[in-house]
Amino acid sequence: MAEKKNLPHNHGRINFIIEDSLPDDAAINGVSDAMKQLGDPTRLRIFWYLCHTEECVLDIAAAVKMTSPAISHHLRLLKAAGLITSRREGKEMLYKAADSDLAQALHHMIENIAEITCPE
Amino acid sequence: MAEKKNLPHNHGRINFIIEDSLPDDAAINGVSDAMKQLGDPTRLRIFWYLCHTEECVLDIAAAVKMTSPAISHHLRLLKAAGLITSRREGKEMLYKAADSDLAQALHHMIENIAEITCPE
DNA sequence: ATTTCGATTAAATGATTGTTTAATCGTTGA
DNA sequence: TCAACGATTAAACAATCATTTAATCGAAAT
Numbered sequence: 001m002a003e004k005k006n007l008p009h010n011h012g013r014i015n016f017i018i019e020d021s022l023p024d025d026a027a028i029n030g031v032s033d034a035m036k037q038l039g040d041p042t043r044l045r046i047f048w049y050l051c052h053t054e055e056c057v058l059d060i061a062a063a064v065k066m067t068s069p070a071i072s073h074h075l076r077l078l079k080a081a082g083l084i085t086s087r088r089e090g091k092e093m094l095y096k097a098a099d100s101d102l103a104q105a106l107h108h109m110i111e112n113i114a115e116i117t118c119p120e
Numbered sequence: 121m122a123e124k125k126n127l128p129h130n131h132g133r134i135n136f137i138i139e140d141s142l143p144d145d146a147a148i149n150g151v152s153d154a155m156k157q158l159g160d161p162t163r164l165r166i167f168w169y170l171c172h173t174e175e176c177v178l179d180i181a182a183a184v185k186m187t188s189p190a191i192s193h194h195l196r197l198l199k200a201a202g203l204i205t206s207r208r209e210g211k212e213m214l215y216k217a218a219d220s221d222l223a224q225a226l227h228h229m230i231e232n233i234a235e236i237t238c239p240e
Numbered sequence: 241a242t243t244t245c246g247a248t249t250a251a252a253t254g255a256t257t258g259t260t261t262a263a264t265c266g267t268t269g270a
Numbered sequence: 271t272c273a274a275c276g277a278t279t280a281a282a283c284a285a286t287c288a289t290t291t292a293a294t295c296g297a298a299a300t
Contacts, residue, residue: 211296
């Protein structure tokens, strides 16, 4: 609900509109937590990769040219954020993008932004 | 173009599909740079705020309850990323979200994710 | 010109975070 | 059960980054 707040300067706008545009901490943290994961180029590359295929750790490591402990670390963060899932198959752990609204929204947004920031 | 790469494990998938889903560094960095800005809760709050109103530094600082030097620092980063613009009016600097495809795409995505991560 | 006010910059600090190396865990097959 | 392999964890290190305090800059007004 709109609550009045005394700002240092009054620029003649209607205050409750300003207040309503400030979301609560839960919403802010929920969004920024998801964005923080993809703010790291390595995790973004991994997530993007796993949006298109299911892979084991060694193959992911080879694809992005990093060591497997480093990949494991990033996979754990992505999983904690609910962006990917994993299942065991023999000795291997297979990862892929989560089948959730959040993961799909981020996937679409990434492709959208990629078009914008990379003309042609 | 699809280039074959020898992955440690072959899971019976078609390799060029995997390769095509790995975008180049320019696309990755362009996207992750934009996301990194909004991965910080303070900058996300500021950006969201400036998507709905145009404000001076002191008012932004009061709205998010932080000092003006801290706000200035974040505004500089957001501006460098092309997410906000500024103009001078007397002694004050007024900031608002940029009128760009990138900024609008991020704005819509934020509201979209906020709905997902914050049921109700 | 000097005072005032808003905004920015600089230096310093504290915290977070990504990567590496080495060691450990879990599963499979000999 | 023991050896081999894939994955994870731990500790350590380097690097990045957000915030604070103090100082400086820019514009406007007395």
